[in-house]
Amino acid sequence: MNEFMAFIGGGNMAQALIGGLLQSGRPAASVLVVEPDPAQRERLASRFGLAPLAQAGPALATARTVVWAVKPQVFAEAAAACAPHVGGALQVSVMAGVRSDSITRATGSAAVVRTMPNTPALIGQGIAGLFASPAVDAAARAEVAALFAPTGQALWVDREDDLDAVTALSGSGPAYVFYFIEAMVQAGSEMGLSTEQARQLAQATFAGAAALAMQSPLSPSALREQVTSKGGTTHAAITALEAAGVKAAFVRALHAARDRAAELGRA
Ligand SMILES: NC(=O)c1ccc[n+]([C@@H]2O[C@H](COP(=O)([O-])OP(=O)(O)OC[C@H]3O[C@@H](n4cnc5c(N)ncnc54)[C@H](OP(=O)(O)O)[C@@H]3O)[C@@H](O)[C@H]2O)c1
Structure with missing residues (x-):
């Protein structure tokens, strides 16, 4: 477990994962990070006590696991610099859309786990989809x-x-939730609530309803029907949503x- 782990890219997603690793007891000295941006390196040093590398080098060859946390468009360039050192390691990617065979070709390693996290990972409440190559x-x-658990x-x-x-669903999903919260806040403001009041009501409603759905044995539609009595207020709202074809x-x-994700993966 304490073999070296290397992160290529030390941005938001890398920091979410590194924070969890260190909290779960991994020594900072066993975590390598390649990060070209000096400000980001400074952040990694002060926040986690790491000594990030400005560029790929032979030290990477000590890593048994390499985590790819750069934007997909810089992967080819970053991989070219790392490839001489990382071919024997497990490759873990958080990059959207980069296929496992591209990662294998670029790194020389057939052992690839692709992941799709989402932004609530930054506060320990994400959900990540994971796929492992054979x-x-x-x-x-x-x-x-274990890397994603925190x-x-x-x-x-x-x-x-x-x-x-x-x-x-979940990668882009937080944006849909924010979109619905925006609509609820707008409606609340139009009805005379302050923006702060409307925002508090909308956010707590999302959090509470999601928690209820997770704890309840009932399906989401059964839960919805429970609060939708015929002729009532919720019924008026759902009828308007259905009439507008919202679902x-x-x-x-x-x-x-989904189609755009597939297209980006083929690019
Ligand atoms: N954030 C999320 O919630 C989330 C969710 C799902 C998937 N993802 C995926 O995760 C990946 C990373 O996202 P992020 O939000 O962590 O991005 P980010 O904060 O921009 O982090 C990427 C880091 O990699 C650095 N970098 C650029 N070129 C490099 C190179 N050649 N070698 C090493 N490091 C290099 C960047 O430095 P510079 O700033 O100098 O370019 C930056 O600090 C993306 O593919 C994204 O699609 C993110």
């Missing part, structure tokens, strides 16, 4: 699960293409997100 053994899967929940998928659906539009929106 060369990843059970011990490596367990190591990756960031929230994890869900393994058996087919790599399913990560595109994961991207559409159908929302389903189409997720298909669009």
